[in-house]
Amino acid sequence: MQTTIQxxxxxxxxxYPAREINSFCRLIIESVYGLSYTEQMLRKHEExxxxxxxxxxxxxxxxxxxxxxxxxxxxTGFYDLKLKVxxxxxIPRPETEELVAWILExxxxxxxxxxxxxTGSGCIALALQKGLPQAEVAGIDISARALQTARENAQxxxxxxxxxxxxxxxxxxxxxxEFDVIVSNPPYVRESEKKLMDDNVLxxxxxxxxxxxxxxxxxxYRTIAEFAKEKLKENGRMFFEINEYLALEMGDMLKHFGFxxxxxxxxxxxxxxxxxxxxxxx
Numbered sequence: 088m089q090t091t092i093q094x095x096x097x098x099x100x101x102x103y104p105a106r107e108i109n110s111f112c113r114l115i116i117e118s119v120y121g122l123s124y125t126e127q128m129l130r131k132h133e134e135x136x137x138x139x140x141x142x143x144x145x146x147x148x149x150x151x152x153x154x155x156x157x158x159x160x161x162x163t164g165f166y167d168l169k170l171k172v173x174x175x176x177x178i179p180r181p182e183t184e185e186l187v188a189w190i191l192e193x194x195x196x197x198x199x200x201x202x203x204x205x206t207g208s209g210c211i212a213l214a215l216q217k218g219l220p221q222a223e224v225a226g227i228d229i230s231a232r233a234l235q236t237a238r239e240n241a242q243x244x245x246x247x248x249x250x251x252x253x254x255x256x257x258x259x260x261x262x263x264x265e266f267d268v269i270v271s272n273p274p275y276v277r278e279s280e281k282k283l284m285d286d287n288v289l290x291x292x293x294x295x296x297x298x299x300x301x302x303x304x305x306x307x308y309r310t311i312a313e314f315a316k317e318k319l320k321e322n323g324r325m326f327f328e329i330n331e332y333l334a335l336e337m338g339d340m341l342k343h344f345g346f347x348x349x350x351x352x353x354x355x356x357x358x359x360x361x362x363x364x365x366x367x368x369x
Contacts, residue, residue, distance in 0.1 A: 088131050091116065091143060098147045111156055115146050118160045155291055166214035170240045175232035177296045179210040182354040183272055186328050186361050187214045189352065190270060193324065197221040200264070204255050204271035204311055205229075207296060209237030209248060211270055216246045227253040230295070256310055263318045272328035273307035274299050280332075304333060305340055312344045319366045326363045334359035 092112050099108050116122055119142045120135055149159050157163040157178045162171050165179040166187055172178055199222045203212040206226030216224040226248060228234050237250045253261065255273075276284070276297050288297070299306060308327060315325050325346065329337050334351050341349050346364035354360040 088116065088127065088133055088135050091135050091140070095143070095147055099150060102151060102153075111150065114156055114160060115143055119143055119146070153285075153290060155288075158291060165208075165210045166217070168210070168213055168217065168240070168244050170208050170210055170213070171236055171243065172208055173232070173236055174291060175230060175293060176208040176236050177272075177292055179208060182356075182358075182360045183210060183328055184214075185352075185354055186270070186272070186326060187211055187218070189361060189363065190215060190268065190324075190326055191218045198223070199267035201225070201268040201270065202227070202266045204269065204314075205273045205296070205307070206237055206250060207233050207272075209240045209250065211272065212237070212248045212250075213240055213244055213246050215270070216248050217244070225249045225251065227251050227255065229254045230293075233293075233296075255307065255314065258310070258314050263314075265318050265320045265323075267320055267323050268326070269311065269315050269319055269323070270326040271307070271311055273311070275304065275307070275328075275330040275333070277301045277304050277330070304330065305336060308337060309340060312341060312346070315346075315366060316344060321366060321368060323366045324363060325366070327361065329360060329362050331358040331360055334362070337362055 095112050095115060096108055099111065113124055113127065116127055117124065119139050122130065146159055150156060155178055157172045158174055161173070162169055163179060166184050170179065197219060199219065201215055201222055201224045203224070203226040206212050206228045209226055212224050212226035216222065226237060228237070229252065231252055234250050234252055241248050274295070274297055276299065278298055279301050319325060338349050338351060341364045347367045348365040350363050351359050352361040
């Protein structure tokens, strides 16, 4: 096993930080050889099957091109779930787990009706369904390919979440029921911020799920707020993952729409990345 680890480290040491390479080693060995992290620790001095080494080499070569390891391996972990990820969906990130934790810590009523707007892989909807098994959770997305992935993730995790194809920008074209909770991680990276993005994001993750125009960067948030004014129940809660550079504008927009208890939270890195508010009629 040490020979394989040394190969991975030597090939990637000029491209990635040591901590990330350590993570790659663990994930690659688990995927190729079927060894859990605990088994890797217990068997670290054993030789690995050389027949499978070409698979390791192929993964390393793709990493050298900065392809995300989650796409290479086809899955990732999120909030104690194992999720399939493809280039048709964003890779779930730790700050999104923090958003899920915020919703769950509020002790949302067990029978809540929850809508996840722009569900992608289904990560938020599925994590909420697992944490609130009596809730009725649905997710919508404009992408049919993303919804296929989300439905596969529901099946592999044995969770009953309904997924529907719908463009939230055209929400008035269909009939909706009311919801207790609306949550969304919509596109929010401005075109001008692309220069701040890493190559693995720029080259591989779906652009339609990431970027918005500099002329109207809050288009999805504003539309979801308009939707919530009509379809969020009284005292219902709305949660967003947000652009850290637009927190003030986000708060002002939600207050303009009449939402109360507008709160912005920082992620573990100290960035303004989450916002919540409450619908209270005047």
